[in-house]
Structures are given as C-alpha cells and as structure tokens.
Amino acid sequence: MHLRDGLQTHATVRQRYDHLVESGAVVRDTEQLRIAARLDKLIDTISAKRVAQKSSALGWLFGRKREVREVVKGLYIHGGVGRGKTMLMDMFFELVPVRRKRRAHFNDFMADVHDRIQKHRQARKEGTVKEDDPIPPVARALAEEAWVLCFDEFTVTDIADAMVLSRLFSALFADGVVLVATSNVAPVNLYRDGLNRQLFIPFIGILERHTEVLALDSDKDYRLEKLNNLPVYVTPADASADAALDTAWSTMTEDLPEKAVEIRIKGRTVEVPRAVERAARFSFAELCDAPLGARDYLAIAERFDTIFIDHVPVLDQTRRNPTKRFILLIDTLYDTHKRLVISAEDRPERLYAGRPGVTEAFEFDRTASRLIEMQSRDWLDAWAERHEANEGDVIGGSEMTARAIS
Incomplete structure (x- = not known):
C-alpha cells in the first residue's frame, strides 16, 4: 500500500505491475513502465480533486451545480496489438478511488448511447420529455452514472457513431467526465477514409484537448x-x-x-x-x-x-x-x-x-x-x-x- 500526500492509501499501478513482473506473468518493459507512471499521476490528480471537493461544506453541497467544472485531462493510449494497453488500463480502473466509474468496450458504449438516443426520441414523441435534442440529456445521464470512463479499443467504424461523437463528448467533458482510452491508432487516424470524415474531424481536436495522447511503442507483442x-x-x-x-x-x-x-x-x-x-x-x-x-x-x-x-x-x-x-x-x-x-x-x-x-x-x-x-x-x-x-x-x-x- 502507498500513502500519497495524506490523500488516499492505495496500491499503485506501478506496484501492481511490479508484482506481475516478480511473479513471471509479464516481462518488464520500459515503455509500459512509462505508461504506468502516467496512470498513477492521473490517479493522484483525481484523488486530489475528490478531496478538494469534500474539503468545503459548500463545495460538497453545491459543487455539482457549478457552471464551470475543474478540468482533469484523461489519457489516450495507442499502440500495436498485444502491447499491454488493456492490462495497464484495467489496473488503473481497479485502483482509481472513484465509485462512479465505467469500463466498456467502445463499441458496446456507443450501442448503449444509440439505444438511449432512440428511447429519448420515442419519449419526445409521447410527450413525456421536453427536449427535442437527445444528446444533452443522454450525456447528462451518462455523466451522472460515471464521471471516469475507461474505453478499450477506441475505434470508429460506423458513420452513426462518427456523427454524434463531437457533440456527445463535448457535453461529457463539460460535465467533468475524465476519459482513459486505449486504441490501436492515434486520434488523427480515427475513422480514416470514413464516409463524410470532414464532419468527424472536430472530434479529434476535442479528444486531443481533453486527453494526453501517449504512444505505447514496444518491439514485442x-x-x-x-x-x-x-x-x-x-x-x-x-x-x-x-x-x-x-x-x-x-x-x-x-x-x-x-x-x-x-x-x-x-x-x-x-x-x-x-x-x-x-x-x-x-x-x-x-x-x-x-x-x-x-x-x-x-x-x-x-x-x-x-x-x-x-x-x-x-x-x-x-x-x-x-x-x-x-x-x-x-x-x-x-x-x-x-x-x-x-x-x-x-x-x-x-x-x-x-x-x-x-x-x-x-x-x-x-x-x-x-x-x-x-x-x-x-x-x-x-x-x-x-x-x-x-x-x-x-x-x-x-x-x-x-x-x-x-
């Protein structure tokens, strides 16, 4: 266990990784160690944010109603298959001291988003909701359920996904959501050669502003x-x-x-x-x-x-x-x-x-x-x-x- 500035006692990604090395489950890799250090730093930042929110009674009572939220940049980790991206992200997900967190395959997450959009449109037809645009209420519900999102295999192959990502994630990031994602491609190569890709390009900028982009390069799969x-x-x-x-x-x-x-x-x-x-x-x-x-x-x-x-x-x-x-x-x-x-x-x-x-x-x-x-x-x-x-x-x-x- 590790005590960090009196904030939280928890194991670190590095400690979990070292344990796997010692047990023979993985081979020590300097690139993986570099990513583990960045994940631990993000855990520290998230932990500090939680403590700051609880340190003031007014902040605890009214913090979720503030118009401007403190921005915590997440991580976007890309590299070839078999490099250990998923293993490291899963360690982070297990260790990050947050109750409202979600880990999902990106395709499954987007299928859930489209289901929610369809349900909102049906509810609008029935007159049970007032908002015509389904994206803001869907984003609010997702942010309420989890403010730390971990996505494995972040890839965009479907035009329906491509067309909603910019507005959806702009709303999620505005609500204080922190994203940690793994992918086999850098953000600039997402939805490469996709239909109407020019409409998708703004999302790449949004993603790069709200995450630190890290390449996990290794000679071994x-x-x-x-x-x-x-x-x-x-x-x-x-x-x-x-x-x-x-x-x-x-x-x-x-x-x-x-x-x-x-x-x-x-x-x-x-x-x-x-x-x-x-x-x-x-x-x-x-x-x-x-x-x-x-x-x-x-x-x-x-x-x-x-x-x-x-x-x-x-x-x-x-x-x-x-x-x-x-x-x-x-x-x-x-x-x-x-x-x-x-x-x-x-x-x-x-x-x-x-x-x-x-x-x-x-x-x-x-x-x-x-x-x-x-x-x-x-x-x-x-x-x-x-x-x-x-x-x-x-x-x-x-x-x-x-x-x-x-």
Missing part, C-alpha cells in the same frame, strides 16, 4: 508470444480439449469479463453467446445447427478477429445442412483471414464421413485443406502481421451494429 505456444486445433473433443480451449480463451482474452453480444444486420439478429473485445466463442451447434447464412458469418468475421468453436462433430449426409453451413463458415473465416481455434471430434481430413462422390464430400476436401492451413505457423504469423497492419481501418459500407445483451 506479448499476447502473441503467449498465443504462439497454444494449440489451435484440438482433437478429440473431450474434457481435455475443453480444458485446452479454456486455457487458450483465458490467454487470448486476458481473463477480461465476457458477455453475450447481439450483431444486428439488416433487421436480423445474430447472437454471440461469449465475447470479449475482438474474440468470440461459439459451440458448433450455435454456428451450424442454427439457421445462419453467408451474411451472418460475414458479420461475425467483420466484428471479431479470433473465433473459437467448441465440439465440431464428425459430419455425414444425415447432417447435410449443418455440413453445408460449416463449409460456408470455414470459407468465410479463411477468406477474411481470421484466427480460428477449434476442438473437433477428429482430424480435419476425417471430419466428413459421408458417402463419397456427393457434393458435400468434394466441398469438404477444400474445408479440410483450409483447416489444416489455418493451423500452420505461416498462417498464424501472417494473421498477426495483417491484424496489426489493418488496425483502425474502416469497415466500409457495413450496416452491422453490435450491442451487449444486458
């Missing part, structure tokens, strides 16, 4: 180093395979809380039972027994970079539709260059045991070949390089949105 030692195709699909995939999932997601997510596409909903940031986990039944099609699989591939599939059975002509869906699913994941982790009843070349000569048998030869290739070191290395190079690119023309299931 620590997450990828761990993943490289994990199996990606496990057979047979028994209890040991379940344990192996659980270990791989835990490593991939860094033990972050998982949630169910709905992907909405053209009026339909695709349910993702387990998701953490850009990783999703399904059973074979959820993907291939369910009536999903090419557009659904493409929507999943657009939303996630890594897909886990548990309990792929040996298939034959008695399961013709699930077989066709599995063939289509693997084609989609292969064509979009995704990382695939699978537990299966048998090896790829033995996963189809139906009659030879039928269409599915010919098509499954391609599926088996692709499953084998997607296990190779060349595939996984290429995935890592492509994944890092494409971070921050806009998904052009997509009508897909995702939201967490509460």
Whole structure:
C-alpha cells in the first residue's frame, strides 16, 4: 500500500505491475513502465480533486451545480496489438478511488448511447420529455452514472457513431467526465477514409484537448508470444480439449469479463453467446445447427478477429445442412483471414464421413485443406502481421451494429 500526500492509501499501478513482473506473468518493459507512471499521476490528480471537493461544506453541497467544472485531462493510449494497453488500463480502473466509474468496450458504449438516443426520441414523441435534442440529456445521464470512463479499443467504424461523437463528448467533458482510452491508432487516424470524415474531424481536436495522447511503442507483442505456444486445433473433443480451449480463451482474452453480444444486420439478429473485445466463442451447434447464412458469418468475421468453436462433430449426409453451413463458415473465416481455434471430434481430413462422390464430400476436401492451413505457423504469423497492419481501418459500407445483451 502507498500513502500519497495524506490523500488516499492505495496500491499503485506501478506496484501492481511490479508484482506481475516478480511473479513471471509479464516481462518488464520500459515503455509500459512509462505508461504506468502516467496512470498513477492521473490517479493522484483525481484523488486530489475528490478531496478538494469534500474539503468545503459548500463545495460538497453545491459543487455539482457549478457552471464551470475543474478540468482533469484523461489519457489516450495507442499502440500495436498485444502491447499491454488493456492490462495497464484495467489496473488503473481497479485502483482509481472513484465509485462512479465505467469500463466498456467502445463499441458496446456507443450501442448503449444509440439505444438511449432512440428511447429519448420515442419519449419526445409521447410527450413525456421536453427536449427535442437527445444528446444533452443522454450525456447528462451518462455523466451522472460515471464521471471516469475507461474505453478499450477506441475505434470508429460506423458513420452513426462518427456523427454524434463531437457533440456527445463535448457535453461529457463539460460535465467533468475524465476519459482513459486505449486504441490501436492515434486520434488523427480515427475513422480514416470514413464516409463524410470532414464532419468527424472536430472530434479529434476535442479528444486531443481533453486527453494526453501517449504512444505505447514496444518491439514485442506479448499476447502473441503467449498465443504462439497454444494449440489451435484440438482433437478429440473431450474434457481435455475443453480444458485446452479454456486455457487458450483465458490467454487470448486476458481473463477480461465476457458477455453475450447481439450483431444486428439488416433487421436480423445474430447472437454471440461469449465475447470479449475482438474474440468470440461459439459451440458448433450455435454456428451450424442454427439457421445462419453467408451474411451472418460475414458479420461475425467483420466484428471479431479470433473465433473459437467448441465440439465440431464428425459430419455425414444425415447432417447435410449443418455440413453445408460449416463449409460456408470455414470459407468465410479463411477468406477474411481470421484466427480460428477449434476442438473437433477428429482430424480435419476425417471430419466428413459421408458417402463419397456427393457434393458435400468434394466441398469438404477444400474445408479440410483450409483447416489444416489455418493451423500452420505461416498462417498464424501472417494473421498477426495483417491484424496489426489493418488496425483502425474502416469497415466500409457495413450496416452491422453490435450491442451487449444486458
């Protein structure tokens, strides 16, 4: 524990980081230490602000009614994948001595914002609220719920998000909200090549004025180093395979809380039972027994970079539709260059045991070949390089949105 100027006794991000180093969980990295120091400084600033507000009875009673609020600059941390940004931000979130705080994946946060905007518009139609503009009341409600916001994977790919961000965050910052965000791109590269980007540009200035922008540069992708030692195709699909995939999932997601997510596409909903940031986990039944099609699989591939599939059975002509869906699913994941982790009843070349000569048998030869290739070191290395190079690119023309299931 650490005593800071008599304000608060709490562990520091640096202390938590040092503990992980000593336990062998992470390797000491000077760039990560630099970010940890900035996060600790921000905790000090926030702690001092809280104490100052409580030091005066009038400030305690009327501080929330002041027109001008003390501005605390947050942090915007950007860098390549696997550099430790999320790990450090999560330490900050746990340690910052604030009750009204919120940590969310940025896409989930914006889905919540759009839901609130829609509810306000409906309430305005019904005459239960008076404000025509939904942004100010939505921002006030969000600021009331949490004045420290932590966003993981701050990225803008949707024009609907891009068009509201400037006004939304101007209102949030005016209400004293402090933002800490991680991203794979610098603010200037957000929504790059996006539709009507000129309307988004003012938000970049707002973000840079209210956060200190820090680059987390490191020569190593620590997450990828761990993943490289994990199996990606496990057979047979028994209890040991379940344990192996659980270990791989835990490593991939860094033990972050998982949630169910709905992907909405053209009026339909695709349910993702387990998701953490850009990783999703399904059973074979959820993907291939369910009536999903090419557009659904493409929507999943657009939303996630890594897909886990548990309990792929040996298939034959008695399961013709699930077989066709599995063939289509693997084609989609292969064509979009995704990382695939699978537990299966048998090896790829033995996963189809139906009659030879039928269409599915010919098509499954391609599926088996692709499953084998997607296990190779060349595939996984290429995935890592492509994944890092494409971070921050806009998904052009997509009508897909995702939201967490509460």
